[in-house]
Amino acid sequence: MTIRSSVETAAISTAAVLVALLLFGGFAAARGLDPLEVYRVLYVGAFGTWFAVQNTLTQAAPLMLTALCTAVPARAGLLVIGGEGALVIGGLATVLAGVPLAGAPAPLGIALLCAAGAVAGGLWVGAAGALRHWRGVNETISTLLLNYIAIAVLNHLITGPIRDFAQVLKPASWSLGEHLRIGDVPGTSVHWGLAFGVAACALLWVLMRRTTFGFAVDILGGNVRAARMAGLPVGAMVLVACFLGGAAAGLAGAVEVVAVHGFASSSLVVGYGYAGILVAFLARQNPLAIVFVSVLLGGISASGGLLQRRFGLPDAATLVLRGLLFVAVLASTTLYGRLRVFRRP
């Protein structure tokens, strides 16, 4: 990636975000609000105070992982939108693995729980990759449908086989033992999932951008015929890319369980998977950019509560902003290579 194209990416992405904000300002104005005041509250709610920043980072952590679920297969030319399902399956696997691991010592037990979540998520999306490679099933459709299946499996299990009847507010699974929970990064209220997210992004950046595997995946993503002609093992690469993406989202589910809830419930299905798709597109499938975009999107989610309280906007207002962002970013991708400023001399 040359400097010129990095600048182009940054400029176009920033412009897309600004356009979305402008449109959201119009939405606020239509409700009789002062757009500038809305922007200010949005900023304060996301980054204005230490409390807000911690809240933002907490929201950003799962987004980094679910975004990888779209970004990694995307480099192999696949459009995977199964982050939501992989996250749910990862969370469920973590709870189930907690049974045999109940007596394990904490560090090992937690590592194994997270591994269980990641592997489960990886196999879940990997199945879509296998369907794609051997049966020609469109991976976008299959991962979308797998999301519904995952949520149905979750609902089935937490309302029956693994329900904890002590939980009365809503159906939930058994809880993990206290010693298998991980807490917050010391001195903050941000849980350790953030570190997992940043580490996974960094690791996958190296893998996708620096290794021979990443180079081979780029050929595959650019032109499958060229990849076959170079003798690359296309099927294996599709499976690995899907597995890695699914594993990241599965890890997000594991983190939600070990770090946040302690059990599996409908709290796993809050749209992190779908927001991750948005993050991946905003970051143009670059794992490092995902870290920053997740923080931005996390900030928007974090400030939702404040927007709601200050202006009496419905909670869905932040979804409106998110949707506007998505459309603006998708539309902006048509600008690449068209702007004279960024053309080669």
Added chain:
Amino acid sequence: MTSLTPPATPPAVEVIGMTKRFGDLRALDDVSLTLAPGSFHAILGQNGAGKSTLVKCIMGYHRPDAGRLLVDGHEHVVVNPRQAHALGFGMVYQHFTLVPSMSAAENLILGRADLPAVIRWAEERARLEAFQRRMPFTLDLDRPVAGLAAGQKQKLEILKQLFLGRRVLILDEPTSVLTPDEADQVLGILRELTAENRLSVLIITHKFREALAFAREVTVLRAGRRVGGGPVAGLSRPDLVRMMIGSAALAEPATRAARPGGAVALELETLTVRNDKGLLAVRDASGVVRAGEIVGVAGVSGNGQRELVEVLAGQREPESGAIRVRGEAYRRTRTDMRRHGVFVLTEEPLHNSCVRGMSVAENLAFRTFDEPANTRGGWLVSRRALRRQARSLIDAYGIRTQGPDTRLEALSGGNVQRTVLARELSGDVAVLIAQNPCAGLDVAATAEIRNRIMAARNAGAAVLLLSEDLDELLELADRIVVMFEGRFVYETPRDGADLHTIGHHMASHP
């Protein structure tokens, strides 16, 4: 009903000072030509010379930036193809525009612009038959077009234009999918119609033979400008070549080193392959290519050549049969490709063998990025090593690019082809599979690529060359095999190869 009462003779057409710019590129620069009634005029030029741009300006697909079009002395501004049709201009392309499932008669009638809502078929049939009696050739009008041979289809295209009342016919490389015999027939018909003053013909071609044998006038374009032309009678082939390529020197024709027959390098045994539709495209193909030998495969496009290359390149699974390289079963994996030195020059490299969004250096490294010289620790790709490799290949193969980091899509077609050539020929080539390696390239690039292929052969590579260009096969191949409907139907050594016999087998007349 204007189309049914056409003027009996074609109009006089004059193109004056036609100019068309695309951005900074002058695709067409002040080109003029005259088409007297009944003339047969050929436009020659290399790729990018502006031939297609010129006819597209005449037909109204492009709006010229300057220039005038006079028809019978009256100026016309043509802004869309429909207006051109109304002036009596018709276009025939290299690929067919007929509906394959319909009969020839239906195809002719449905082309009419003023088709009534209810077609009186009996009336139309009578009119068609009357029309066909006036033509110098007949076609079976009731057969579905899908069952017609390529030459018949091209004749039907011409018939359709005449039926629609077009009196000035513009043909864009109309013979490229035809056998030499079919091409001669089609061009002969056009020649006859122009001689009878029923038609004027403007034909784009890159085949000197056709221009010299059939056209009466010729215009040569180079880099958007008219660089020569006039009555064909006063011109020779060397004249035309000189005009087309200008001062650029052509590479010397490839010299063939005498070689004793080498060991068998590539062997096909009853190879059978299905195409995308699941139909048999290659049937029981068997044969060998020896080291230091070029085996040319002739055939009209669409007789299984593409599928054969795809199987050998690893892009398609064979149905049955075996491929052996140097006596061992060839599994088409990266390991096998490397161990046996198998390389492929595909047609349409941007579609088949390159990634347009990756840089020149990256595209050059598809075969070598995981070799020790290009990695650190065996699994990290060294960008510096890739760039270094690219720089030496760019120099050695004369790839015109701003640098190794330029995206491949920014390169011209010829330079993309050179990039692939550099990648596929710079290794240790034991087996080379090449399909139409010079298609769409200009005379200079073609000469260079043919030289490189010959050099690989002289260095001991076994070359399987599939080409639609018989001249290319006759120049390069040691043996020529004809492929028809997926089978190898005829084989001849280079010495004693006869163009017409080969042509007959291409059209399946044994």
